[in-house]
Amino acid sequence: MSSVNEIVQRALITYHGLTTTTRAAIAISLAVILYRLLFRQEPPKHKELPAWAPIELGIVISLLSGTREGIVYRIYSKLRRYSGSFWGLSSVNQTLIRYEDVDRLFSSKMAHAVSIEWHGYYLFLRFFGLPDTPELKRKVDTMFKPWHSPIERVFNNETHATEALERANIPKMVAEFVTFSQDREQMTRWERVADTKVIIPENMPGQNAALEANLSALIVDFGASVTIPPIFGRDLLDRNPQLEEDLWKFDRVIPFLFINLPEWLPFKVMKEGLEARKRLLDEVEAFSRRVTQFQRGEEVDDGADMSDVSDVFLERNKAFERDGWSYRERAASQLLALLASNANTQPVLFWLILYIYSTPGLADSLRKEVAPFITLSDCPENDNNTKIVTAIDNFHLSRECQLLKSVIFETMRLAFGAVSSCRVKKPITLKDGDHVHQLYPGTFLSVPHGFAQRDPSLYPDPDKFVPDRFLETDPASGKLVARYGKLRPWGAGLSICRGRVFAEKEMMAIAASLVMVWDISPAGGGEWKVPEMVGGPGPSKPKEDVRVEIRRRVFGGASEDGK
Numbered sequence: 435m436s437s438v439n440e441i442v443q444r445a446l447i448t449y450h451g452l453t454t455t456t457r458a459a460i461a462i463s464l465a466v467i468l469y470r471l472l473f474r475q476e477p478p479k480h481k482e483l484p485a486w487a488p489i490e491l492g493i494v495i496s497l498l499s500g501t502r503e504g505i506v507y508r509i510y511s512k513l514r515r516y517s518g519s520f521w522g523l524s525s526v527n528q529t530l531i532r533y534e535d536v537d538r539l540f541s542s543k544m545a546h547a548v549s550i551e552w553h554g555y556y557l558f559l560r561f562f563g564l565p566d567t568p569e570l571k572r573k574v575d576t577m578f579k580p581w582h583s584p585i586e587r588v589f590n591n592e593t594h595a596t597e598a599l600e601r602a603n604i605p606k607m608v609a610e611f612v613t614f615s616q617d618r619e620q621m622t623r624w625e626r627v628a629d630t631k632v633i634i635p636e637n638m639p640g641q642n643a644a645l646e647a648n649l650s651a652l653i654v655d656f657g658a659s660v661t662i663p664p665i666f667g668r669d670l671l672d673r674n675p676q677l678e679e680d681l682w683k684f685d686r687v688i689p690f691l692f693i694n695l696p697e698w699l700p701f702k703v704m705k706e707g708l709e710a711r712k713r714l715l716d717e718v719e720a721f722s723r724r725v726t727q728f729q730r731g732e733e734v735d736d737g738a739d740m741s742d743v744s745d746v747f748l749e750r751n752k753a754f755e756r757d758g759w760s761y762r763e764r765a766a767s768q769l770l771a772l773l774a775s776n777a778n779t780q781p782v783l784f785w786l787i788l789y790i791y792s793t794p795g796l797a798d799s800l801r802k803e804v805a806p807f808i809t810l811s812d813c814p815e816n817d818n819n820t821k822i823v824t825a826i827d828n829f830h831l832s833r834e835c836q837l838l839k840s841v842i843f844e845t846m847r848l849a850f851g852a853v854s855s856c857r858v859k860k861p862i863t864l865k866d867g868d869h870v871h872q873l874y875p876g877t878f879l880s881v882p883h884g885f886a887q888r889d890p891s892l893y894p895d896p897d898k899f900v901p902d903r904f905l906e907t908d909p910a911s912g913k914l915v916a917r918y919g920k921l922r923p924w925g926a927g928l929s930i931c932r933g934r935v936f937a938e939k940e941m942m943a944i945a946a947s948l949v950m951v952w953d954i955s956p957a958g959g960g961e962w963k964v965p966e967m968v969g970g971p972g973p974s975k976p977k978e979d980v981r982v983e984i985r986r987r988v989f990g991g992a993s994e995d996g997k
C-alpha cells in the first residue's frame with residue numbers, strides 16, 4: 435500500500451520536472467486511456483485476458499491488504515466500475531475480493547455462462563512467442579480437454595496417483611538425498627546446485643558424517659527429480675543435466691511474459707529466462723520425437739529407453755499426432771505440463787521441510803505419527819546406527835497422518851496463493867451480498883484465493899506457523915482430522931489443480947521419509963531463521979536461501995526420538 439503511494443508520489447515529482455510538451459502528451463494519453471476504460475458504453479469483447487489485468491490484480495491486493503486509507507485507495511474506490519466484492523477500473527477485468535459464491539461461480543452449474551478454457555492459446559503466444567495463426571488457435575482450443583483429462587485421470591485419482599508415486603521410487607531418492615561426496619561427478623544433481631560443503635566425510639570411524647548446503651536450492655531440485663520421472667520417464671532428466679535449472683530460470687521470466695513485456699527488454703532475468711526457454715523447448719521437442727518413434731514402433735534416436743514414459747504423456751502425444759501438431763508446438767504444450775507439475779510443488783516443498791525442522795518439537799511429533807507407515811532398514815554404507823527407508827505405505831500415510839496433512843495445509847496457507855480466473859461468455863447477473871452485478875461476454879473475473887489466507891478473523895495470529903491449525907475433531911469418529919475449511923490452495927471448481935491428489939501424496943511421502951532418516955539443523959549451530967517470503971500470488975520464494983547442516987539420523991543415540 436505505502437509502496438504504491440510512494441510510486442505515485444515519485445511519478446508526480448518526475449512528471450512536474452518534464453517539459454510542457456511532454457507533460458501535455460502524457461496528460462492527453464492518460465485522458466484517452468481513462469476515457470476508454472471508464473466511458474465506453476459497450477465493453478469490448480476480449481478473447482484473452484488483457485495484459486494489464488494481472489498488474490491490476492496485484493494493485494487491488496496491495497490496496498485492500500493494507501489499512502484501506504490513503505489517496506490511491508480512495509481514488510481507486512471512487513473510480514472502480516462495480517461495487518461490493520468486485521474491484522476493477524474497467525468492466526473488462528474484475529478482481530473478486532471476499533466474494534462469497536466463488537465455488538458456485540467456478541462450478542459446472544455456471545459452465546453455460548463462464549469459461550475456464552480461455553487461457554490455453556494466450557499462454558502459447560505469450561509464454562513461447564509462437565506465431566498467432568487461426569490454425570494454432572484451432573489446435574489449442576480443441577486440445578483443452580485432451581490436454582487436461584489424462585493428467586486429471588491419473589494425478590487426481592487416489593489409486594492412480596499412488597501408483598504414479600510408487601514409480602517415483604522415493605525410498606531410493608531419499609537414501610541419496612545427501613551423498614556426502616566431495617567429487618562433483620559423484621554428487622546428485624540437487625547437491626550440485628546447493629553449494630554443498632562436506633564438514634565431516636562419510637566413513638570416519640565413530641563420527642556421523644555432516645554436510646552444509648543451501649536448503650532451498652537442494653529441495654527444489656530434489657523435488658523436481660522426484661516429480662518429473664513418474665510423468666515423463668527417466669530419459670528427459672537423465673539426458674539434460676541443466677533441465678531443472680532452466681525450468682527455474684524460465685519460471686522467473688513468466689510473470690513478465692504473462693503481462694506481455696517485450697522480449698527484447700535488456701534485463702538479465704529476461705535474457706537468461708529466454709535462453710533457458712529455448713534450451714527447454716529444444717530438449718522437450720527432441721524428447722517428443724523419441725516418444726513418437728517409440729509409439730510408432732520405429733527405431734528410437736540414440737537407442738533411448740522410453741519404456742517408462744507415463745500413459746499420460748503417451749496419450750497426450752497420440753492426441754497431438756492425430757491433430758497434426760508440429761514437434762515444436764507439442765514441446766510448448768508439454769513444457770506447460772512440466773511447469774504446472776513443478777513450479778508450485780517444489781517451492782511449497784521447501785517451506786514444508788523448513789517448517790518441519792525449524793518448528794520446535796514438530797519433527798519429533800511427525801516421526802511418531804509417520805513411523806508405522808515407513809519401513810526402515812540399516813544403512814548399508816554406515817555402521818553408526820543409521821537407517822534408510824526401504825518402503826512407504828502411501829495409502830495409510832495419507833489416511834492416518836492427519837498432523838502431517840495439517841502441516842502441509844498450514845504451509846500452503848502461508849506460502850502459496852492460488853488465483854482462479856474465468857471468461858464470461860454469456861450475459862449473466864451475479865448477486866454479491868446486497869449488490870447485483872450485470873456482466874458482459876468477453877469480460878474476465880479473477881479470484882485471488884490467497885487474499886484471505888492471512889486474515890486474522892479466519893486465522894488467528896495469521897503470520898505464525900501453527901502446525902495443528904487445520905485439525906478438527908470429527909464428530910462421528912471423535913478422531914482429529916485435517917480439513918481445508920475455507921483454504922483454497924488448489925483453486926476452485928472446474929479449474930481446480932489437475933494434479934492435487936498426487937501433489938499432496940508426494941509432499942507427504944517426501945516429508946515423512948526425509949524426517950525419518952535425516953537430521954537438518956541451522957549451519958554452524960544456533961537458532962533457525964525463517965527467511966522473509968517474496969513473490970506471489972502463486973508460490974512465495976525465500977528472500978535468501980537457508981544454510982543448513984544435514985546428517986543421517988542416529989537411532990538409539992542422541993538424535994533419535996519417537997521410533
Ligand code: HEM
Nearest residue numbers: 589774775778779782852854924925926929931932933937
Ligand atoms: C503444491 C503443489 C501444487 C499446487 C499448490 C498447485 C496449484 C494449482 C493451482 C492453484 C492451479 C490453478 C487452479 C485454478 O485455475 O483455479 C493449478 C493448475 C494445474 N495444476 Fe497444479 N498445483 C500443484 C501441483 C501440481 C502437480 C504435481 C501437477 C501434475 C501432476 C499439477 C497439474 C496442474 C495442471 C495440469 C493445472 C492446469 C494448468 C492450466 O490449465 O493451465 N499441479 N495447480
